[in-house]
Amino acid sequence: MEIYRWLADAVVALHAAYVGFVVAGLLAVLVGYLFHWGWVRNPWFRWVHFLMIAAVVAESLVGITCPLTTWENALRADAGEEVSQATFIGRWANAVLFYQAPDWVFTIAYCAFGALVLGALILVPPRWPAHRATGQGK
Numbered sequence: 484m485e486i487y488r489w490l491a492d493a494v495v496a497l498h499a500a501y502v503g504f505v506v507a508g509l510l511a512v513l514v515g516y517l518f519h520w521g522w523v524r525n526p527w528f529r530w531v532h533f534l535m536i537a538a539v540v541a542e543s544l545v546g547i548t549c550p551l552t553t554w555e556n557a558l559r560a561d562a563g564e565e566v567s568q569a570t571f572i573g574r575w576a577n578a579v580l581f582y583q584a585p586d587w588v589f590t591i592a593y594c595a596f597g598a599l600v601l602g603a604l605i606l607v608p609p610r611w612p613a614h615r616a617t618g619q620g621k
Contacts, residue, residue: 484561484563488558494554494558496576498552505535505596508528509596509603526611529604532600536596537597
Protein backbone atom coordinates (compact mmCIF):
# COMPACT_ATOMS: atom_id res chain seq x y z
CA MET A 484 0.00 0.00 0.00
CA GLU A 485 1.22 3.45 -0.92
CA ILE A 486 0.50 4.97 2.53
CA TYR A 487 2.96 2.55 4.18
CA ARG A 488 5.66 3.53 1.72
CA TRP A 489 5.14 7.21 2.55
CA LEU A 490 5.09 6.47 6.27
CA ALA A 491 8.32 4.47 5.95
CA ASP A 492 9.92 7.39 4.12
CA ALA A 493 8.70 9.72 6.88
CA VAL A 494 10.32 7.48 9.50
CA VAL A 495 13.59 7.53 7.55
CA ALA A 496 13.39 11.33 7.35
CA LEU A 497 12.78 11.45 11.13
CA HIS A 498 15.76 9.13 11.61
CA ALA A 499 17.93 11.39 9.44
CA ALA A 500 16.75 14.44 11.42
CA TYR A 501 17.67 12.66 14.67
CA VAL A 502 21.17 11.89 13.38
CA GLY A 503 21.47 15.40 11.97
CA PHE A 504 20.53 16.98 15.29
CA VAL A 505 23.08 14.89 17.17
CA VAL A 506 25.92 15.61 14.73
CA ALA A 507 25.06 19.26 14.05
CA GLY A 508 24.39 19.82 17.75
CA LEU A 509 27.94 18.84 18.67
CA LEU A 510 29.37 20.99 15.88
CA ALA A 511 27.21 23.92 17.01
CA VAL A 512 28.41 23.57 20.61
CA LEU A 513 32.06 23.51 19.59
CA VAL A 514 31.76 26.41 17.15
CA GLY A 515 29.54 28.28 19.61
CA TYR A 516 32.16 27.87 22.29
CA LEU A 517 34.80 29.41 20.01
CA PHE A 518 32.53 32.32 19.03
CA HIS A 519 30.98 32.78 22.50
CA TRP A 520 27.42 32.02 21.40
CA GLY A 521 25.39 31.99 24.60
CA TRP A 522 22.60 29.77 23.26
CA VAL A 523 24.91 26.74 23.06
CA ARG A 524 24.89 26.67 26.85
CA ASN A 525 21.11 26.33 27.00
CA PRO A 526 20.56 23.43 29.40
CA TRP A 527 17.47 22.12 27.62
CA PHE A 528 19.29 21.91 24.31
CA ARG A 529 22.41 20.41 25.89
CA TRP A 530 20.67 17.73 27.98
CA VAL A 531 18.32 16.70 25.16
CA HIS A 532 21.34 16.50 22.87
CA PHE A 533 23.27 14.40 25.37
CA LEU A 534 20.34 12.08 26.08
CA MET A 535 19.79 11.50 22.36
CA ILE A 536 23.35 10.25 21.81
CA ALA A 537 23.28 8.38 25.14
CA ALA A 538 20.25 6.43 23.88
CA VAL A 539 22.14 5.49 20.71
CA VAL A 540 25.20 4.42 22.70
CA ALA A 541 23.05 2.35 25.09
CA GLU A 542 21.22 0.64 22.20
CA SER A 543 24.54 -0.18 20.59
CA LEU A 544 26.16 -1.54 23.75
CA VAL A 545 23.13 -3.70 24.58
CA GLY A 546 22.71 -4.83 20.97
CA ILE A 547 19.23 -3.42 20.44
CA THR A 548 18.14 -2.41 16.95
CA CYS A 549 17.08 1.23 16.82
CA PRO A 550 13.29 1.49 17.20
CA LEU A 551 13.15 3.83 14.20
CA THR A 552 14.84 1.18 12.05
CA THR A 553 12.44 -1.48 13.32
CA TRP A 554 9.47 0.79 12.65
CA GLU A 555 10.66 1.60 9.13
CA ASN A 556 11.23 -2.07 8.31
CA ALA A 557 7.74 -2.97 9.54
CA LEU A 558 6.22 -0.24 7.38
CA ARG A 559 8.24 -1.40 4.36
CA ALA A 560 6.98 -4.95 4.93
CA ASP A 561 3.40 -3.62 5.18
CA ALA A 562 3.99 -1.82 1.88
CA GLY A 563 5.12 -5.11 0.35
CA GLU A 564 8.66 -3.94 -0.28
CA GLU A 565 12.13 -4.21 1.16
CA VAL A 566 14.30 -1.28 2.17
CA SER A 567 16.27 -1.53 -1.09
CA GLN A 568 13.02 -0.97 -3.04
CA ALA A 569 12.26 2.32 -1.31
CA THR A 570 11.33 5.51 -3.10
CA PHE A 571 14.01 8.03 -3.99
CA ILE A 572 13.84 9.80 -0.62
CA GLY A 573 13.82 6.48 1.19
CA ARG A 574 16.82 5.15 -0.76
CA TRP A 575 18.78 8.35 -0.31
CA ALA A 576 18.18 8.59 3.41
CA ASN A 577 18.97 4.89 3.89
CA ALA A 578 22.20 5.25 1.93
CA VAL A 579 23.26 8.09 4.23
CA LEU A 580 22.20 6.38 7.45
CA PHE A 581 23.01 2.71 6.97
CA TYR A 582 26.59 1.89 6.05
CA GLN A 583 27.80 -1.67 5.49
CA ALA A 584 30.20 -2.59 8.30
CA PRO A 585 30.36 -5.03 11.20
CA ASP A 586 28.28 -4.13 14.26
CA TRP A 587 31.37 -3.58 16.41
CA VAL A 588 32.48 -0.74 14.11
CA PHE A 589 29.25 1.12 14.81
CA THR A 590 29.45 0.42 18.54
CA ILE A 591 32.93 1.96 18.67
CA ALA A 592 31.82 4.92 16.53
CA TYR A 593 28.74 5.58 18.68
CA CYS A 594 30.74 5.30 21.90
CA ALA A 595 33.44 7.63 20.56
CA PHE A 596 30.88 10.17 19.42
CA GLY A 597 29.07 9.87 22.74
CA ALA A 598 32.37 10.51 24.52
CA LEU A 599 32.87 13.63 22.39
CA VAL A 600 29.40 14.89 23.32
CA LEU A 601 30.09 14.17 27.00
CA GLY A 602 33.43 15.96 26.70
CA ALA A 603 31.71 18.97 25.15
CA LEU A 604 29.15 18.90 27.96
CA ILE A 605 32.01 19.15 30.45
CA LEU A 606 34.11 21.64 28.44
CA VAL A 607 31.14 23.89 27.63
CA PRO A 608 28.76 23.31 30.55
CA PRO A 609 25.12 24.33 30.21
CA ARG A 610 24.02 27.33 32.23
CA TRP A 611 20.62 28.31 33.51
CA PRO A 612 19.77 31.95 32.84
CA ALA A 613 20.37 34.26 35.78
CA HIS A 614 17.18 35.33 37.52
CA ARG A 615 16.58 39.05 37.49
CA ALA A 616 14.95 40.93 40.30
CA THR A 617 11.44 41.92 39.28
CA GLY A 618 11.30 44.98 41.50
CA GLN A 619 8.04 43.76 43.05
CA GLY A 620 9.52 42.75 46.40
CA LYS A 621 9.74 39.08 45.54
